[in-house]
Amino acid sequence: xxxxxxxxxxxxxxxxxxxxxxxxxxxxxxxxxxxxxxxxxxxxxxxxxxxxxxxxxxxxxxxxxxxxxxxxxxxxxxxxxxxxxxxxxxxxxxxxxxxxxxxxxxxxxxxxxxxxxxxxxxxxxxxxxxxxxxxxxxxxxxxxxxxxxxxxxxxxxxxxxxxxxxxxxxxxxxxxxxxxxxxxxxxxxxxxxxxxxxxxxxxxxxxxxxxxxxxxxxxxxxxxxxxxxxxxxxxxxxxxxxxxxxxxxxxxxxxxxxxxxxxxxxxxxxxxxxxxxxxxxxxxxxxxxxxxxxxxxxxxxxxxxxxxxxxxxxxxxxxxxxxxxxxxxxxxxxxxxxxxxxxxxxxxxxxxxxxxxxxxxxxxxxxxxxxxxxxxxxxxxxxxxxxxxxxxxxxxxxxxxxxxxxxxxxxxxxxxxxxxxxxxxxxxxxxxxxxxxxxxxxxxxxxxxxxxxxxxxxxx
Amino acid sequence: xxxxxxxxxxxxxxxxxxxxxxxxxxxxxxxxxxxxxxxxxxxxxxxxxxxxxxxxxxxxxxxxxxxxxxxxxxxxxxxxxxxxxxxxxxxxxxxxxxxxxxxxxxxxxxxxxxxxxxxxxxxxxxxxxxxxxxxxxxxxxxxxxxxxxxxxxxxxxxxxxxxxxxxxxxxxxxxxxxxxxxxxxxxxxxxxxxxxxxxxxxxxxxxxxxxxxxxxxxxxxxxxxxxxxxxxxxxxxxxxxxxxxxxxxxxxxxxxxxxxxxxxxxxxxxxxxxxxxxxxxxxxxxxxxxxxxxxxxxxxxxxxxxxxxxxxxxxxxxxxxxxxxxxxxxxxxxxxxxxxxxxxxxxxxxxxxxxxxxxxxxxxxxxxxxxxxxxxxxxxxxxxxxxxxxxxxxxxxxxxxxxxxxxxxxxxxxxxxxxxxxxxxxxxxxxxxxxxxxxxxxxxxxxxxxxxxxxxxxxxxxxxxxxxxxxxxx
Ligand code: SF4
Ligand code: SF4
Numbered sequence: 001x002x003x004x005x006x007x008x009x010x011x012x013x014x015x016x017x018x019x020x021x022x023x024x025x026x027x028x029x030x031x032x033x034x035x036x037x038x039x040x041x042x043x044x045x046x047x048x049x050x051x052x053x054x055x056x057x058x059x060x061x062x063x064x065x066x067x068x069x070x071x072x073x074x075x076x077x078x079x080x081x082x083x084x085x086x087x088x089x090x091x092x093x094x095x096x097x098x099x100x101x102x103x104x105x106x107x108x109x110x111x112x113x114x115x116x117x118x119x120x121x122x123x124x125x126x127x128x129x130x131x132x133x134x135x136x137x138x139x140x141x142x143x144x145x146x147x148x149x150x151x152x153x154x155x156x157x158x159x160x161x162x163x164x165x166x167x168x169x170x171x172x173x174x175x176x177x178x179x180x181x182x183x184x185x186x187x188x189x190x191x192x193x194x195x196x197x198x199x200x201x202x203x204x205x206x207x208x209x210x211x212x213x214x215x216x217x218x219x220x221x222x223x224x225x226x227x228x229x230x231x232x233x234x235x236x237x238x239x240x241x242x243x244x245x246x247x248x249x250x251x252x253x254x255x256x257x258x259x260x261x262x263x264x265x266x267x268x269x270x271x272x273x274x275x276x277x278x279x280x281x282x283x284x285x286x287x288x289x290x291x292x293x294x295x296x297x298x299x300x301x302x303x304x305x306x307x308x309x310x311x312x313x314x315x316x317x318x319x320x321x322x323x324x325x326x327x328x329x330x331x332x333x334x335x336x337x338x339x340x341x342x343x344x345x346x347x348x349x350x351x352x353x354x355x356x357x358x359x360x361x362x363x364x365x366x367x368x369x370x371x372x373x374x375x376x377x378x379x380x381x382x383x384x385x386x387x388x389x390x391x392x393x394x395x396x397x398x399x400x401x402x403x404x405x406x407x408x409x410x411x412x413x414x415x416x417x418x419x420x421x422x423x424x425x426x427x428x429x430x431x432x433x434x435x436x437x438x439x440x441x442x443x444x445x446x447x448x449x450x451x452x453x454x455x456x457x458x459x460x
Numbered sequence: 461x462x463x464x465x466x467x468x469x470x471x472x473x474x475x476x477x478x479x480x481x482x483x484x485x486x487x488x489x490x491x492x493x494x495x496x497x498x499x500x501x502x503x504x505x506x507x508x509x510x511x512x513x514x515x516x517x518x519x520x521x522x523x524x525x526x527x528x529x530x531x532x533x534x535x536x537x538x539x540x541x542x543x544x545x546x547x548x549x550x551x552x553x554x555x556x557x558x559x560x561x562x563x564x565x566x567x568x569x570x571x572x573x574x575x576x577x578x579x580x581x582x583x584x585x586x587x588x589x590x591x592x593x594x595x596x597x598x599x600x601x602x603x604x605x606x607x608x609x610x611x612x613x614x615x616x617x618x619x620x621x622x623x624x625x626x627x628x629x630x631x632x633x634x635x636x637x638x639x640x641x642x643x644x645x646x647x648x649x650x651x652x653x654x655x656x657x658x659x660x661x662x663x664x665x666x667x668x669x670x671x672x673x674x675x676x677x678x679x680x681x682x683x684x685x686x687x688x689x690x691x692x693x694x695x696x697x698x699x700x701x702x703x704x705x706x707x708x709x710x711x712x713x714x715x716x717x718x719x720x721x722x723x724x725x726x727x728x729x730x731x732x733x734x735x736x737x738x739x740x741x742x743x744x745x746x747x748x749x750x751x752x753x754x755x756x757x758x759x760x761x762x763x764x765x766x767x768x769x770x771x772x773x774x775x776x777x778x779x780x781x782x783x784x785x786x787x788x789x790x791x792x793x794x795x796x797x798x799x800x801x802x803x804x805x806x807x808x809x810x811x812x813x814x815x816x817x818x819x820x821x822x823x824x825x826x827x828x829x830x831x832x833x834x835x836x837x838x839x840x841x842x843x844x845x846x847x848x849x850x851x852x853x854x855x856x857x858x859x860x861x862x863x864x865x866x867x868x869x870x871x872x873x874x875x876x877x878x879x880x881x882x883x884x885x886x887x888x889x890x891x892x893x894x895x896x897x898x899x900x901x902x903x904x905x906x907x908x909x910x911x912x913x914x915x916x917x918x919x920x921x922x923x924x925x926x927x928x929x930x931x932x933x934x
Contacts, residue, residue, distance in 0.1 A: 013547050036503050036527045039544030040551065046504020068563045068599035069473060070480030074508035076851070078871075091832075096473035097599050102567055113472040132502050132564040133599070136533060164502035164564060165530050381522055382551050382674065401511050405520040408672050450670055 013040055019378060024371040030362050032354075032377040036167070041380045043328070043401055044355045046163030048131055049075070050171020053418065054251050055127055055159065055178060057202045057227040058235070060086035062123040064093040066110050066141065067131030071163075072096075079418040080204045083229050088123060097133065107139045111148065118152040124232040125155040125182065135162030155232070157181055168330065169250065169356040176255035179226065180262070182235050189239045189263075194289065195221045197241045199256055199267070200248030203228025204418055207425035211247075211272055214426065218286060218297040226252060239263045243288055245270045245281075247425075250331030250356070271333070272425040274341035274433075275306065275313060305427035313344060316434035319442050321346035326393035328353045328384060328402055329416055332361025338397055338416070339368045345434055350391035353379045381405055395441055410449045412440035474832030475854060477776055478802025481596040482560045483509045484603030485610035486523060487634055489558035489592075491658020492614065493679035496554035498524040500541050500572050501562025505598070516869040516876040517637075517664045522674065524548045526565075533568050541572070542579050549589060552674055556682055558610065559593040566597035590682065592617040602803040603868075604778045607634050608698070608705040611658065615707040618682055619715065622690030628741060629694040629717065630656040631707055633724065633780040634868060637665035638880040643725070646883055649747055650738045655684040655691065657707075665877040689715035693741055695734070699723035700779035700808040723811075724784035725882050726890070727791045728757060753884040760888045761792055764895040771898050774798040774838055774855065776829075776848040777867040779808040785847055786815050788887060794894070795819070797841050800826035800834050835859060844901055845894065862897050866890070 018031035036042035048065075052075055056063055065072040072094030083089065095113045097106050114126060126148070130141050141158040148156040159178050161171050196215070201208040208228035215222055223237040224230050238259070244267035246256045256267035268288060270281035279302050286298035325342050327335050332354050339349045349369055353376035354361070365375060374387045381402075388396060388409060396406040399417035406413040414436055416424070422436070423429045482499055486509060489497045499506045506525035513521040526544040528537040545557065559572050572593040580588055594613035596606050611631065630647065632640060640661040647654050662678025688694075694717050696708035701721075703709045712719040725734040731754070735746050771794035775785050779801050789796045796819070799812050809825050816823050824837055831854055838859055846855045849867040856863050870876030880886040 013550065035529050036525075037543075037547060038527045038540045039498060039524045039547035041522050041524045041548075042503055042527065043507065044503055045507045046502055049504055049508070064472070068480060068597075069476050069478065069602075070483065070505065070508070070563075070598045072473070073476040073479045074512055076475060077854075092475050094473045094476065095471070096476075097563075099597075099599055102563075102597075102599055109471055116472050132504075132533075132562070133567045136564065136567050163504040164528055164533055167503070380551075381520060385672065385674075399511075401507070401514050401520075404514050404518055407518075408520060408666070408668070410668075449668060 013037060016040065016380075016383070020374065020376045020383065021366075023366055023369055023373045023375065029359065030375060030377055032357055032359060032362055033169075034378075036378055041382070042355075042378055043380065043399075044378060045168050046132075047166050047168065047171040047174065048129055048161040048163045050168035050251070051129060051159050051161035051175040051178075052171070053079070053168075053202070054172055054175035054227060056089055057081035057083075058125070058127075058230050058232065059083040059089045060124060060231045062088060062093060062117050062121055062126040063129065064095065064113060064117060064126060065129045065131060066095045066106065066134050066139070067097055067129075068133065069094055069096045071131045079202070080421055081202045081228055081418070082204075082206050082209075084209075086231065088121060093117060102133060102137060105137055105139055106134065107144050110139065110141075110144050114144070114148045114152070114156060118148070118154065123154065125157065127157055127159050127178065129159045129161050131161070132163040135165060155182065167356055169358075172251040173254050176252065176258065179235070179255055180258055182232065183238045185236050185239070191242070192221070192223070192240050193242050194219065194291075195223045195241045196243040196245055196285070197223050197238050197259075197265070198225040199244050199246040200250075200252035201225050201228045201425070202418065205421055205423040207272075207423045207429065210423055210426040210428060214282060214301060215285070217301055218282070219291070219294045220285065220289065226255065239265075241265055243268065243285075245285060247272060248331065249333045250358075250361075271337045272429070273334075273337035274344050275310065275427060275430045276344060277337060277340060278426050278430065279306070309427040309431040312431040313434045316438040317344070317346050319438055320434075323347045323394045323441055324350045324392055326351040326384075326388045326391065326396045326411075328379060328396065328398045330355050330399070332357030332365065334416065336361065336364050336368065339365065341430070341433060344430070345437060347395075347437075349373060350393055351376070351387045353377060353384075385409060395437065410446060412437075412443070412446070414440065473830050475830055475851070476802060477800065477830050477834065477851065478602035478604070479512070480563075480598035480603060481601050481606030481609065482562055482598060483512065484606030484634065485558070485560050485594055485596045486513070486521075487607055487660065487664075488611045488614055488658040489556075490521070490663050491640075491660040491679050492556050492685070493681050494555040494675055495558060495679060496522070496524065496548055496552045496556075496675060497558040497560060498526060498541070498544055498548055499560045499562055500526045500537060500544075500565040500570060500575075501528055502564050503527040505562045505564075512869055512871070515871040518874065518877060519664055519666060519676070521664075522552070528564060533564065537565060537568070537570050538575050538578075541570075541575050542582075545579055545591075554589050554675060556590045556592065558614075559591060560596045560610070562596075563598040566595060566600075590618070604634070604780075604801075604803040604805070605705060608701050608707070612705060612707040612710055614657070614685065615688060615710055618685040619689050619711065620686045621715070622687045624692070625687065625690045627653045627655055627684075627687070627691050629688050629691045629708075629711065630654050631694060631696040631698065632656065632658070633697055633701075634778055635697075635724065635781075635882065636877055636879050637661045637663075638878045639882045639886065642880055642883045642886050646725070646735070646750070647738070649750055650735065650742065651744050652738055652742055655688060656680065657685060657688075689717060691717050693718045693720060695720045695722060695737065697722055697724045698780065699811060700783050700805055702805075702807060723787065724780055726784040726887050727788040728754070728761075728884075728887075729791065730784065730787055731757075731884050731887065750884065753888075757884040757888045757891070760891055764891060765793060767895050767898050767902075768891075769793045770902070771795065771845045771894070772797050772841065772843050773845040773847060774800070774834065774843050774861065775846075776800040776802075776831075776834060776852060779803055779805040781867050783808055783811050783815075786812055788890070790815060792891065792894075794845070795821055796823040797821070797843050798824045798826065798834060798837055800829045802829060804828045831855075845898055847894070862901050864890075864893050864897050
């Protein structure tokens with residue numbers, strides 16, 4: 001791989017320097033949660049994207065994008081969240097604002113769209129996302145939604161996700177506020193001592209099902225998963241739970257905190273990525289309920305699953321030991337889990353970055369990784385290219401945009417984004433992950449890349 | 461003849477069949493040598509477009525953004541854009557920079573043409589790349605219009621009065637890199653001197669090399685674009701393009717370059733027209749190699765003609781592609797039942813009406829449409845073939861109509877950049893794919909169909925489960 005050195009002189013953008021750290025070299029903390037630097041080809045998305053990620057898996061809601069067509073077009077059914085019933089969430093609805101709407105305002109068109117959709121689909125809830133220009137042309141989303149709610153007797157909730165008003169993580173927070181509105185109910189809430197809510201799992205390839213299956217088996221009921229395979233009605237059961245467990249803290253940590261304040265529900269941060277984390281998380285949940293029956297069932301489940309999947313992971317580990325990984329994902333939580341998971345496979349992470357990680361998360365990352373590891377926030381393709389090559393990475397974990405870059409550099413790739421079609425959670429997921437890493441790292445294709453052309457000459 | 465508008469009045473767009481202007485505008489810039497693009501607007505749009513393109517082309521597609529934030533929307537984004545330009549030039553060292561805008565930038569009144577001018581003035585003295593600003597508010601039209609708007613912008617910005625020379629300008633619409641390669645091959649076989657714009661054949665389908673280049677090699681050379689006004693003729697594959705958006709028209713009106721506006725060379729007739737035109741313009745004969753390829757296409761058409769007659773198709777996508785496909789269907793006896801585009805294209809509608817005027821069954825032509833509408837019309841029409849981009853997978857999933865993928869985007873299969881459909885050879889490949897899709901569909905169902913229709917006795921055991929599809933047989 002050392003032959004693939006970039007010819008053009010890599011010129012650093014000085015402003016970016018504060019967002020790049022090498023463990024053991026600089027004292028200053030990394031700069032994160034700042035605005036992207038213009039012209040640097042940030043990999044980040046927008047507020048709307050963040051809100052959509054969190055809310056879209058609600059299967060029976062109409063998700064209406066108030067804005068020009070593009071914003072809706074690029075997000076139509078691109079994520080792998082599965083549903084056990086409704087599939088309204090897989091359709092893309094847009095108010096498709098045109099020039100004249102920009103001039104005269106989009107409120108009337110929005111109202112007409114809501115009317116049409118209410119009549120056609122009778123959804124229990126309609127979520128109306130605002131995009132950048134709606135924030136500028138001054139449509140009163142709140143007022144239109146209030147009026148529409150009355151007219152159609154359903155919840156029509158505005159999602160104030162104008163893209164420019166922050167980044168993806170602001171979108172998460174806005175979505176959490178919307179979820180708080182959705183779970184609020186007039187009815188008295190029945191407290192259920194052995195029920196929990198599962199926050200921050202979007203049921204990609206059935207991941208939430210896997211975890212809910214484990215919990216059910218050990219005697220704990222899940223009221224609702226936020227928001228994987230959730231329905232508007234099932235969300236209403238959330239306030240009765242005795243505990244919230246949070247998988248993706250980046251997107252749902254805020255909701256957990258707010259639910260603790262409002263409903264007094266305590267929360268646990270958990271992770272079901274990797275054998276180790278899954279095991280620990282299940283034990284901590286069982287301990288919380290402090291019930292001997294649950295604890296016993298929990299241990300039995302762990303023993304059985306480890307017996308089944310442990311050897312598989314171990315087998316792949318043999319092929320992977322000593323390989324080097326680079327990680328560039330959306331949030332810090334995932335990066336942390338991945339560092340641990342690679343360790344289970346005998347691999348070291350030599351570069352790690354996120355789009356929108358927070359300071360605490362970077363601190364945790366810095367604790368975990370070895371000296372010399374490059375840590376970067378909101379990296380651009382030039383930086384990814386440079387550090388992956390300099391650090392001698394064999395593999396990159398990232399999203400769709402990063403995949404072709406890895407391949408062009410002759411690196412293996414793991415898709416840890418919302419588009420993937422196989423689960424990476426729980427014991428099964430850990431085995432899937434190990435297999436996927438092996439499939440890409442140990443593919444025969446790499447060995448043809450750097451060699452000279454094969455001649456047909458016959459040696460005398 | 462279809463007189464009234466079959467598009468019912470509706471406000472909500474459900475499952476869009478088009479993307480927005482800046483996305484389309486990026487592509488011609490990606491077909492210029494050593495060129496980079498920056499989109500003036502908020503970060504999200506650029507990222508979404510990159511994602512969309514990376515998935516289709518399986519290539520890293522770097523697109524910068526001026527990353528306007530809340531402050532920028534209040535105080536103006538000029539500083540952001542200039543700052544972005546500086547960083548972009550430092551990181552990529554491009555020779556040409558395309559500057560596009562999003563809905564947001566246009567709505568808050570950003571004038572990218574002025575800002576680009578100011579930037580260049582401020583940098584006077586130091587060597588700056590050529591700047592080509594093209595305002596592309598997303599709400600102003602679909603990616604199809606964006607593409608031609610940018611192409612016209614590029615030609616307008618770079619073309620210089622030039623002494624007459626022997627080259628021919630070739631302007632291509634949004635087609636795959638493989639298609640561009642094929643058109644170049646045809647031109648070379650015809651020994652034509654040409655300038656093809658935009659040439660994405662290598663930039664959006666770069667071969668693996670040991671040294672990675674942030675801006676891939678290839679693309680139309682800016683100096684060649686500058687010399688376009690001196691060309692003997694322009695051949696533009698833009699039959700459906702309105703005059704205001706037509707770079708060929710621009711060259712004709714402003715520089716007197718005769719324009720030959722053709723449809724994409726797909727199918728016998730369109731390919732013949734293209735090659736005949738080249739023959740006339742250059743006086744060179746069509747080489748035997750191409751006549752052989754033509755003969756093979758004819759052979760394939762005969763081999764498949766009976767199967768194809770059973771085809772009842774829905775076609776959707778960008779106007780230029782839909783029109784070209786319409787001709788392929790017509791030549792092969794496949795019934796076009798629905799022809800749809802997400803763009804507003806009055807010219808496409810006229811052309812399709814002409815093309816299908818003598819059909820027994822009047823096709824439904826949907827302009828400015830979406831997949832909800834297309835699906836609604838698909839019901840009860842015994843459609844057994846869909847041709848278009850990956851978003852049409854919904855027709856397979858919900859309505860059981862098999863999809864032949866082409867156009868943009870192809871995001872749920874690999875190799876969107878390599879799909880070849882032009883020239884005699886490309887048409888042959890496409891036709892085989894179409895016929896085989898029809899055959900596969902027929903073979904999948906014919907046992908249960910025949911059993912359900914003709915088995916004369918009381919069924920003892922249920923032999924076949926599943927739905928019986930209407931195959932149009934008696
Ligand atoms: S439609 Fe406008 S706002 Fe939406 S992605 Fe396109 S340019 Fe951006
Ligand atoms: S317009 Fe705004 S909301 Fe829409 S994609 Fe762009 S940044 Fe996101």
